Amino acid sequence: MIDALVMSIVILMAWSFLYRENIFYRIGEALLVGLALAISVKVGLDVLFNRIYIPIVVKQQWLSPTLIAVALGLMMYTRFSKSLWWVSRWPIALLSGAGLGVAMKGAVMAQIVRQLDIGSLFTKDIFTGVNNLILLVTAITSLAYFLYTFEHKGALAPVAKLGIYSMMICFGTTLGLFLMSNIGFAISLIPTVVRPPGLYASIVAIILIIVDNLIKKE
Amino acid sequence: MSFLRRIEIPIILFAIGSLLPLIDYYTGNLSVQASELLSWVVILVTFSYLIGVVNLFRYHLNNIRKGRDVYYSVLVIGSFLFYLAIAYLNKSIYDWIFSKLYTPLSMSISSFVGFYTYTVFLRGARLKSPTAILLLIVTVVILLYNTPSIRALSPQLITVGDWIKNVPNTGAYRGILIGMGISMIVLFMRAIIGRERSYLGGG
Amino acid sequence: MDEVQRTGIPLVDRAVFMIFIILIAIPAISPLGLPISISSNTVEVYRQIEDLKSGDIAMWITDFSVGTWGQVGPAEVAIYRHLFDLIRRKGIKVIIVTTYSVDGSLNAERILREYVDTRGLKYGEDYVNLGWIPGYETTLMAMAKDFQGIVKTDAYGNTIDKLPMLRDVRSISDIALIGFSTSTSPDPYPRQLGGYGKPLIINTLIATVPWTLPYYEKRLITGYIGAESDAAGYEKLTGMPGEGLRTLDAQTLSHIYGVGLIIIGNIWYFTRRRGGKG
Numbered sequence: 001m002i003d004a005l006v007m008s009i010v011i012l013m014a015w016s017f018l019y020r021e022n023i024f025y026r027i028g029e030a031l032l033v034g035l036a037l038a039i040s041v042k043v044g045l046d047v048l049f050n051r052i053y054i055p056i057v058v059k060q061q062w063l064s065p066t067l068i069a070v071a072l073g074l075m076m077y078t079r080f081s082k083s084l085w086w087v088s089r090w091p092i093a094l095l096s097g098a099g100l101g102v103a104m105k106g107a108v109m110a111q112i113v114r115q116l117d118i119g120s121l122f123t124k125d126i127f128t129g130v131n132n133l134i135l136l137v138t139a140i141t142s143l144a145y146f147l148y149t150f151e152h153k154g155a156l157a158p159v160a161k162l163g164i165y166s167m168m169i170c171f172g173t174t175l176g177l178f179l180m181s182n183i184g185f186a187i188s189l190i191p192t193v194v195r196p197p198g199l200y201a202s203i204v205a206i207i208l209i210i211v212d213n214l215i216k217k218e
Numbered sequence: 219m220s221f222l223r224r225i226e227i228p229i230i231l232f233a234i235g236s237l238l239p240l241i242d243y244y245t246g247n248l249s250v251q252a253s254e255l256l257s258w259v260v261i262l263v264t265f266s267y268l269i270g271v272v273n274l275f276r277y278h279l280n281n282i283r284k285g286r287d288v289y290y291s292v293l294v295i296g297s298f299l300f301y302l303a304i305a306y307l308n309k310s311i312y313d314w315i316f317s318k319l320y321t322p323l324s325m326s327i328s329s330f331v332g333f334y335t336y337t338v339f340l341r342g343a344r345l346k347s348p349t350a351i352l353l354l355i356v357t358v359v360i361l362l363y364n365t366p367s368i369r370a371l372s373p374q375l376i377t378v379g380d381w382i383k384n385v386p387n388t389g390a391y392r393g394i395l396i397g398m399g400i401s402m403i404v405l406f407m408r409a410i411i412g413r414e415r416s417y418l419g420g421g
Numbered sequence: 422m423d424e425v426q427r428t429g430i431p432l433v434d435r436a437v438f439m440i441f442i443i444l445i446a447i448p449a450i451s452p453l454g455l456p457i458s459i460s461s462n463t464v465e466v467y468r469q470i471e472d473l474k475s476g477d478i479a480m481w482i483t484d485f486s487v488g489t490w491g492q493v494g495p496a497e498v499a500i501y502r503h504l505f506d507l508i509r510r511k512g513i514k515v516i517i518v519t520t521y522s523v524d525g526s527l528n529a530e531r532i533l534r535e536y537v538d539t540r541g542l543k544y545g546e547d548y549v550n551l552g553w554i555p556g557y558e559t560t561l562m563a564m565a566k567d568f569q570g571i572v573k574t575d576a577y578g579n580t581i582d583k584l585p586m587l588r589d590v591r592s593i594s595d596i597a598l599i600g601f602s603t604s605t606s607p608d609p610y611p612r613q614l615g616g617y618g619k620p621l622i623i624n625t626l627i628a629t630v631p632w633t634l635p636y637y638e639k640r641l642i643t644g645y646i647g648a649e650s651d652a653a654g655y656e657k658l659t660g661m662p663g664e665g666l667r668t669l670d671a672q673t674l675s676h677i678y679g680v681g682l683i684i685i686g687n688i689w690y691f692t693r694r695r696g697g698k699g
Contacts, residue, residue: 003314007322014326018333018438020430028323030290033274034297035320040271041298042305043523043553047264050552050574059580069258073265080272086223089418093228095262096417097235097409098255102559104236104406105243106612111399114616114639115392131385138389139396146397163393168349170390172356173382173631177647179339179357179679180364180672181492181628182332183441184649185325187671188491188664190442191449192322239562253570256556256563260571263555267523317531321487328488336441337434339682344690358680364627365676366650366669367455376458383634392635398608 001197008198011189012205019209115139138166229412236406356382437682444678448670455670459654466644467658469598469620470503475512477597478590479504482561482610483529484521489604489626490528495664496624496652497528497602498536503659505537508547514586516596518551518572520560521603526553526576536663545575545584552576558609565593565614593617600624607633607642615641622646648672
């Protein structure tokens with residue numbers, strides 16, 4: 001009972017923004033930020049405890065290479081110092097490098113080599129061949145559209161133009177699905193606010209909106 | 219000291235960080251070092267994550283000091299300190315706040331995009347040009363194709379929707395994916411030779 | 422005073438919001454019982470999970486954010502329930518882990534606490550929750566290559582040597598099935614975990630599905646779930662009804678409303694243009 005009521009109150013506090021910006025929304029927003037900060041700190045400290053304290057202090061691996069990572073991690077905080085901020089560039093560079101190196105290792109195969117393999121255009125089933133041709137054309141033309149190294153002139157112009165149409169199909173699909181995704185969030189919340197005890201909170205919210213309107217009109 | 223400030227040092231560190239996993243993957247050498255690096259990343263990411271928290275905290279403390287949005291900043295810091303204390307004092311209340319307060323609040327704010335997408339449909343989805351017509355036809359077909367009850371009533375719609383999704387849409391996305399992959403390689407090359415330095419935050 | 426100036430939100434927009442809320446409230450108060458069809462991709466995911474054999478280890482990476490629970494959560498719950506049912510029925514083992522952000526680990530804990538029946542199962546032998554291992558793509562690569570090197574403890578601080586089911590997990594080759602849920606880019610997962618000949622399943626926002634299809638077509642991803650309707654289908658297949666089935670009617674009405682708004686918007690636009698106002 002109390003759970004549903006609390007949930008519906010916080011949902012309505014946030015949704016009150018759809019009527020207009022107001023104190024309830026801002027309280028909800030501040031609360032969300034505060035809670036998110038606390039969660040981040042709690043889980044972050046847990047990770048550091050498990051990764052640093054347990055191996056180094058509990059397991060007494062005093063000369064673990066983990067200490068270098070800890071030193072690098074602490075170096076990041078020099079960004080708050082005006083004279084030592086440049087030190088923070090070292091761990092950030094290492095972190096960015098590792099991230100990009102790992103991503104590139106996977107991307108070459110998954111995003112380039114494997115994607116270049118398009119099925120045969122000459123198949124027993126004519127529809128499969130035609131579909132493969134459409135796959136090929138849409139892939140090449142949309143890629144051509146992003147070739148900003150060359151101006152879209154001459155032979156590249158119609159190809160890039162066709163690329164726009166290819167991408168319109170792809171963006172149309174995404175737009176339809178984007179709406180579906182976003183309304184899904186609201187749909188999952190609505191039962192809480194239209195069934196008792198959430199309904200009572202909703203009635204109070206509606207009364208507040210009516211009163212606010214009457215005050216504004218006066 | 220001035221030597222340590224040179225830009226070449228972070229560029230070399232970037233190169234080491236990026237090349238180790240690649241050398242390990244393509245040659246099988248330096249495998250132990252690559253594994254060690256990856257476990258360092260876990261710690262570095264956590265430290266960098268906490269920097270975000272420190273930044274936000276500083277922002278709100280600054281607000282209080284300057285008398286700007288004081289009440290909201292006090293609420294942010296107050297709820298932060300309260301919830302952090304609860305996290306270590308009472309796990310069941312911590313879990314309850316997460317499930318019944320934080321999750322619905324977070325979902326409600328995420329749901330705004332859904333409401334505003336509808337207004338975009340009403341105000342912005344205009345059949346003005348051939349590309350817009352194509353975009354909107356596909357949007358409508360995909361919306362209906364993904365409507366559970368309409369799917370159940372119209373098998374033809376499933377055929378059309380499946381075709382759009384699996385053929386032209388996949389083809390165009392494939393072009394985009396290849397483009398992204400190539401861009402990543404270009405970015406990597408530029409960073410290795412020191413032409414790309416945005417990851418260092420200026421300088 | 423102009424409505425927008427007075428409130429910040431135009432009256433038409435408010436009407437659009439209000440009608441949407443009323444539309445989705447109707448089935449929440451009184452379900453309409455509209456028909457449902459289970460998509461082929463949902464059946465494919467169900468089959469791949471159901472085909473796990475005794476002793477197989479499944480690893481599920483819960484990486485979606487709390488704000489997207491409404492979209493990804495229902496299917497995630499249905500899949501967790503299925504996996505835990507298979508622990509009982511077939512004796513599989515389940516590893517749960519988060520790599521992207523704190524949110525995923527909190528979602529995983531919430532599902533384990535509130536939605537999944539873990540009674541009678543032995544933690545550390547039947548299932549394990551590794552919590553958040555920060556690093557995202559680098560962590561994914563590390564787990565695939567050297568599992569013991571990256572996983573030091575579970576979410577509760579138990580060291581890996583105290584978790585018997587992880588003793589023989591050295592790399593991705595010791596895992597029979599990998600699944601992940603995400604509300605951001607799906608790219609890192611097929612980049613690091615695809616192509617090993619293991620089933621790789623994604624549970625994501627429906628808007629992300631088109632992005633995953635080129636990977637799916639190349640079997641770098643072997644199955645996808647991408648909407649509450651898929652969640653509802655999954656719940657129907659497992660015989661464990663949940664949030665997906667409960668929101669099905671509202672989805673139908675809201676999609677039709679979306680199409681209706683496009684049509685009304687265009688009629689409005691062309692009428693005004695013909696009248697010389699457009």
